Amino acid sequence: MTSQSSLMVVAALDRKTVTGLRALLAIMNHAPGRVNAANTLVPFGEFENLHFARFVILDDHTLDDVQLLYGLPRQEYPLYLAFLCDFDGPSEDFLASLVKLAGAGLRRVFAFCEGFTNATDLLEWVREHDIPIATRYVNWRGRTVKQVREEARLRQAIGAYLRSSMGGLENRTAEQTRVRAREFVRAEIAAGRLTLTPSEGMSWAGKIGGAWHFVSVGLLLALLLPPVLLLVLLRIRPMEKTDAVFAPRPGPELAAELALIEDHEVTNQFSAMGSVKPGLARLWVLSYILWLIDWAARHLFGKGRLARVRTIHFARWVFLDDRKRILFASNYDGSLDSYMDDFINKVGFGLNVVFTAGIGYPRTRWLLAQGANDEQKFKYYLRRHQMPTQVWYNAHSGLTAVDLQRNNRIRRGMEEATLSEDAAREWVQLL
Amino acid sequence: MPVDTKDVQGLLRFGYGSMKEAGYLVLRIRDVAAARAWCAVAPVATAEYQERPPEVALQVAFTWTGLGALGLEPGLLAEFPAEFQSGMAGEEGRSRRLGDIGASAPDKWEWGQPGREPHALVMLFARSGRLADWRQRVENDPFLTAFETIAFLFSGDLDGHEPFGFKDGISQPEIDWRRERATGCDELTYTNVQALGEFVLGYPNEYGKYTDRPLLDPAARGARGLLPAEDNPGKRDLGRNGTYLVLRQLEQDVRGFWQFLDKVSESNEAERLRLAEAMVGRTTEGHPLMPPNTNAIRGIDDASGGPSNRFTYDGDPKGIRCPLGSHIRRSNPRNADLPGGPGSLLSRGLRMLGLCDDSYRGDLIASTRFHRILRRGREYGPRLPVADAVREDPGDTQKRGLQFVCLNANISRQFEFVQNAWLMSTKFDGLSEESDPLMGNRTAAGDGRDSANFSLPMEGKPPRVIAGLPQFVTMRGGAYFFLPSLRALRYFGEGPV
Ligand code: HEM
Numbered sequence A: 001m002t003s004q005s006s007l008m009v010v011a012a013l014d015r016k017t018v019t020g021l022r023a024l025l026a027i028m029n030h031a032p033g034r035v036n037a038a039n040t041l042v043p044f045g046e047f048e049n050l051h052f053a054r055f056v057i058l059d060d061h062t063l064d065d066v067q068l069l070y071g072l073p074r075q076e077y078p079l080y081l082a083f084l085c086d087f088d089g090p091s092e093d094f095l096a097s098l099v100k101l102a103g104a105g106l107r108r109v110f111a112f113c114e115g116f117t118n119a120t121d122l123l124e125w126v127r128e129h130d131i132p133i134a135t136r137y138v139n140w141r142g143r144t145v146k147q148v149r150e151e152a153r154l155r156q157a158i159g160a161y162l163r164s165s166m167g168g169l170e171n172r173t174a175e176q177t178r179v180r181a182r183e184f185v186r187a188e189i190a191a192g193r194l195t196l197t198p199s200e201g202m203s204w205a206g207k208i209g210g211a212w213h214f215v216s217v218g219l220l221l222a223l224l225l226p227p228v229l230l231l232v233l234l235r236i237r238p239m240e241k242t243d244a245v246f247a248p249r250p251g252p253e254l255a256a257e258l259a260l261i262e263d264h265e266v267t268n269q270f271s272a273m274g275s276v277k278p279g280l281a282r283l284w285v286l287s288y289i290l291w292l293i294d295w296a297a298r299h300l301f302g303k304g305r306l307a308r309v310r311t312i313h314f315a316r317w318v319f320l321d322d323r324k325r326i327l328f329a330s331n332y333d334g335s336l337d338s339y340m341d342d343f344i345n346k347v348g349f350g351l352n353v354v355f356t357a358g359i360g361y362p363r364t365r366w367l368l369a370q371g372a373n374d375e376q377k378f379k380y381y382l383r384r385h386q387m388p389t390q391v392w393y394n395a396h397s398g399l400t401a402v403d404l405q406r407n408n409r410i411r412r413g414m415e416e417a418t419l420s421e422d423a424a425r426e427w428v429q430l431l
Numbered sequence B: 001m002p003v004d005t006k007d008v009q010g011l012l013r014f015g016y017g018s019m020k021e022a023g024y025l026v027l028r029i030r031d032v033a034a035a036r037a038w039c040a041v042a043p044v045a046t047a048e049y050q051e052r053p054p055e056v057a058l059q060v061a062f063t064w065t066g067l068g069a070l071g072l073e074p075g076l077l078a079e080f081p082a083e084f085q086s087g088m089a090g091e092e093g094r095s096r097r098l099g100d101i102g103a104s105a106p107d108k109w110e111w112g113q114p115g116r117e118p119h120a121l122v123m124l125f126a127r128s129g130r131l132a133d134w135r136q137r138v139e140n141d142p143f144l145t146a147f148e149t150i151a152f153l154f155s156g157d158l159d160g161h162e163p164f165g166f167k168d169g170i171s172q173p174e175i176d177w178r179r180e181r182a183t184g185c186d187e188l189t190y191t192n193v194q195a196l197g198e199f200v201l202g203y204p205n206e207y208g209k210y211t212d213r214p215l216l217d218p219a220a221r222g223a224r225g226l227l228p229a230e231d232n233p234g235k236r237d238l239g240r241n242g243t244y245l246v247l248r249q250l251e252q253d254v255r256g257f258w259q260f261l262d263k264v265s266e267s268n269e270a271e272r273l274r275l276a277e278a279m280v281g282r283t284t285e286g287h288p289l290m291p292p293n294t295n296a297i298r299g300i301d302d303a304s305g306g307p308s309n310r311f312t313y314d315g316d317p318k319g320i321r322c323p324l325g326s327h328i329r330r331s332n333p334r335n336a337d338l339p340g341g342p343g344s345l346l347s348r349g350l351r352m353l354g355l356c357d358d359s360y361r362g363d364l365i366a367s368t369r370f371h372r373i374l375r376r377g378r379e380y381g382p383r384l385p386v387a388d389a390v391r392e393d394p395g396d397t398q399k400r401g402l403q404f405v406c407l408n409a410n411i412s413r414q415f416e417f418v419q420n421a422w423l424m425s426t427k428f429d430g431l432s433e434e435s436d437p438l439m440g441n442r443t444a445a446g447d448g449r450d451s452a453n454f455s456l457p458m459e460g461k462p463p464r465v466i467a468g469l470p471q472f473v474t475m476r477g478g479a480y481f482f483l484p485s486l487r488a489l490r491y492f493g494e495g496p497v
Helices: A015-026 A065-070 A091-110 A122-129 A145-164 A174-190 A204-242 A252-261 A280-299 A336-355 A375-385 A401-415 A421-429 B032-041 B064-070 B082-086 B092-098 B131-138 B254-264 B269-280 B327-331 B345-352 B412-423 B486-494
Strands: A004-012 A029-031 A050-058 A080-088 A135-138 A267-275 A312-320 A325-333 A391-394 B021-029 B056-062 B120-126 B147-155 B232-237 B243-252 B378-380 B401-408 B454-458 B461-466 B473-483
Touching: A004 A091, A004 A122, A004 A312, A015 A050, A015 A091, A050 A145, A050 A267, A050 A312, A050 A325, A065 A267, A080 A091, A080 A145, A080 A312, A080 A325, A091 A122, A135 A280, A145 A174, A145 A401, A145 B461, A174 A401, A174 A421, A174 B461, A204 A280, A252 A375, A252 B082, A252 B092, A267 A336, A267 A375, A267 A391, A280 A336, A336 A375, A336 B412, A401 A421, A421 B461, B021 B064, B021 B131, B032 B064, B032 B486, B056 B064, B056 B131, B064 B473, B082 B412, B082 B473, B092 B412, B120 B131, B120 B473, B147 B378, B254 B269, B269 B327, B269 B454, B327 B412, B401 B412, B401 B473
Parallel strands: none
Antiparallel strands: A004 A080, A050 A080, A050 A391, A135 A312, A267 A325, A312 A325, B021 B120, B021 B147, B056 B120, B056 B473, B243 B401, B243 B473, B378 B401, B454 B461
């Protein structure tokens, strides 16, 4: 199995030259929100294993909140450029291809970052600035870009074939139909019109590693649970009752800037950041929860859903600045409003338990309850913390996470030598 | 009744069904003083129940630009929701989400184009034959000095049927006027009763919260005539007893619709009808394709459509009886907060974590109770029977369509969500490459594949896909309006400035 890895390069920018950087990043787009996959700087389309990528300037407009709500001095953080990628296979291979296909372009972009000079070794620098991810979610572990493309083509081909020969299928059983489709696919593969790269199973080492992670981290999390609960009971719950809520409506300029780059296709990007509420208790509980979700995302939810939500392709939570700030980035299906509604209605508790650590988040009860249920405040809160993503690339434009899962089911059903009539009936309905 | 119905415009409570004629005046304010003078005296029909139903009625609503033109101060204007401020045609992103692209793009509209937003809407309703007279009585001074009419949208009466020939206006949410239902709790079975705050501002909505709306200092001029805000008693509530009104003029290509189906069905009349009914999700006479639920559904009794509304899609997860993509299934999927009903606590917990559903497309749709709208649309244009519609030679150039009107307290979460995430979405409920069979704009989705399809799932077979659907419905104009309470209207008349 080829597992998915990610990269997140974060580097401080020189504020004086940010306008120049924005202009350079804009070269990668046809228009705001619409990337040119063949652009000369980072030709995303040439990477065969890249799912999603983005450049985003981490311009946090909420830095005054800590002063406003907690009377603490405003912190001056650097302005960062972040470069995020989600890809198949090991990081080292990807980094090598990055340098090869986009080395010159990346050098031009990173030249805006502090400390990057003509003499800098790009690979070395990228490695140094790749920061760890606290929680990562991958919609379907092991599904590669190549597989996504092959399976999308497969679905189209089978669909077209069956529809064009529909008349002849009237009196067939579903299994006979499936077998016909299977023969058709074989012939197409033989003729070179379709490819289906066999998916490798998980290696023994991978399986053992996974099981070890499941058990060891699971145990640690279980051991840590009582002290964390105690901390919640004694420290967090009292603070929760008085923590100030600050969720004004985002300004019209920000809203317009965000709207400009959204909804050009069925999938969208989301980048947001904010400061963590002051106090070590908060930080410890938050770190624990992110670790728990990371573990659950890896072992319980790697097959098409994060709890009840099936519209996220890749997502991550990342700490910045000594864990004083946190960034959330995701790739999701639908418009942001419908994404937020889906979230509130289906996994409000899951949002609350993390975001409640953010300064100003709508009031929660016992971390899980309320919060996002204050629907309008929650939406304002997310929107206000959101930052426009300057460049965003999606290798499976037009396909939702559900599409990908269905296409894979079609493929798996097609590959079976025989299916029971019931299973075959289910299968033909997928088309 | 805890709501002062004399303060609420009648349209929120009544459809004025007995007034068969209606005409909507789309206006721009010409003279502010006269407009305000008119607001102070406008003969607006209220939601108060009357023994003898009136013969005529008038309702009035304003766009955000219109409220600005009336002289509302900027601070107050800024408290209106963003989508209302920007307007239906004000932002390209919104047009993309609403599907107003291609032939339906705002710059091609007949009214309400970007930069030419109307200021006000005056809706006139009258019993048959009385509209012309009613209009004349209304268009008097100060009305004539106050407003310039940029469009007059007349709607006729096709006996409760929309121009394609289907019975309309059957399913409506039941508003909890008495505020008897607890709000803000999970609903584990589908309910048709909706919190008052979903349709009337100033009351708790389905989340148990008060939807944001402009609040005033009681000391502000004219503010004393307004009711206090329930959730903020120190303030006066400009929104209370008002709501938002969405108006879309949707032109329907009735010939195109039936001729396409005629072609697909090879002129087999029964099949032609069956396909049309599958697209709508109801028969032409309004019977649902789903059998009635054995259990009662809260908020559905004989008054609210009775048997023709007592159904959900729980028994038809694959859309064999009623296609997943049919218009009424898209516009109200009739689900609850958690699939699978109440069940034990453990099973509920597992379902909340999504741990016991192995299907790839179960549980895709968000809870419907947050996304309902109250429809008050009316059809326009002369009747065109199917038999005539399928005939080659048109001979008439009459326009037909729907003056689509809906009311809701939160345009973005209700109307826009239904329109964007459900009707126009090419990915609704796990479908692909198709949007609403009636309303879709057939424009290619992001991947370049077209969306001009409609699929009929079939038991044990690949779905039957009808391809090459033309665009049947085109946007001709539209806007978002605020439908004020009577107190707010009088405040516009005398209060601000
Ligand atoms: C020309 C365009 C349209 C036509 C011809 C049309 C036609 C119909 C018909 C025949 C029904 C069934 C009658 C009923 O259940 O009351 C219906 C129901 C409905 N329509 Fe439309 N409609 C159109 C536009 C829209 C739009 C723009 C929306 C909302 C954005 C919408 C939302 C609904 C809803 C919510 C229902 C009720 C579904 C239910 O509760 O079961 N329709 N429509």
